[in-house]
Amino acid sequence: MIPDAQCYDVIVVGGSFAGMTAALQLARARRKVLIIDAGLNRNRMVRRSYGFLGQDGSSPDDFINNARQQLLKYPNLVWLDNVIALKAEKQDDGFIIATNEDKSYQAQRLVLAIGIIDKLPDIAGIDELWGKYLFHCPYCDGYELNEEDIAVIGTGHESIGKALMLPDWGKVTLFSNKVVHPDPSELKHLQARGVSINDELIEQIYVEHNRLAIRTTDQQIHRFKGGFLLPKTQLASPLAQQLGCEIGESAIGPFIITDESKQTTVKGVFACGDAARTTASISWAVGDGASAGIGAHQSLIFKDIFD
Incomplete structure (x- = not known):
């Protein structure tokens, strides 16, 4: 039995651009949200990031840190920093995520913003x-x-x-x-x-x-x-495969298949960012994250449409 303090409406796995944007939509919808972030965003070695309106030429670290501080103002959002989501399991009443800290968390919906790894x-x-x-x-x-x-x-x-x-x-x-x-x-x-x-x-x-x-x-x-x-890539986490989400294969690597709401082939599991598309940029990650967050929220309300 998981304590109530470790039960959420939605768990977002991944705290970079896509994951944070998804979490923002959910927090503003007054849902109880948990972000589990391993702290290994794909562009962590980049000094300056370009091409995102309003942040052209900014430091990705500064961008992420500022966004995180804004998110943490929402009292219904919890952030687990430098924590790895090791295992995901679907149950009748939602999903269980087990972490490397030997703790488990439960949610009605999951958003996988797990990212990818470049294989140079x-x-x-x-x-x-x-x-x-x-x-x-x-x-x-x-x-x-x-x-x-x-x-x-x-x-x-x-x-x-x-x-x-x-x-x-x-x-x-x-x-x-x-x-x-x-x-x-x-x-x-x-x-x-x-x-x-x-x-x-x-x-x-x-x-x-x-x-x-x-x-x-x-x-x-x-x-x-x-x-x-153009390096080959791999998903940064096995969670999607553990849950049975359908995985596509592009010329450079695997990606999680989603619909327009960013829901995967497993009901209640949404995916966004580099892990759920074949092209990548901060702009696309933010757009995907907004779609996934809104999709996850609306699936909690209009269950007959999303189920």
Whole structure:
């Protein structure tokens, strides 16, 4: 039997942009809300975030901290910081979440804002530069490269699409890295966009004189203002699979399938943010979070529609 103090209307798993936005809608609907946050938001290594109206160029840490302080003004919201939701279980009267602190919490609805993990290629130096000199979203970070030289690190066939986009932001070199093999039609499109192709393997990536330096196995060093890659991804938590939510598979990794209200294929479980879509940005995360929070709230009222 779970004590009443550990029972909520909705539990939100994940305290980044999508999770906080979902929680805000629910708190303002005067529902009892619990946020369980592991503190591992995807862009935690980024210094500045761009492309979100009203916060263009702000620090993501400042953005998150300010939003959190606003949320904590609601007395019906509880935040568990640096806590991992290990297990989710569906029961007749709702859901149970067990954490790494050997505690369990119950709710009528769940919102999974669990995020994803980027699986970077095995290249020396890449981890240290991710989010600083290497990015995944040109709409978020392309403008600051000032139309200078840009590298695209090949991770698979999808890198061709990334390389075709990026000439709007600078002069592009696509490093195939032996995993990108454009067909004749794709080569024609790349050439038409002015994209250079380097077929040597990348040996190391580092920073030299505030420039991104890429050393290939022929010992040539290529320098750029910055670079982009499209890493493979994985869900940051197994909760969706534990609950039996249907999982889709995109070209870069799995995602939780939802309807327009952000409800998953398991009734009463909603999902939002990077874990529930194939494209990612703060703007989309916030929009998804609002939809999930409102959807979860309305499902508590209009049960015959959502069930």
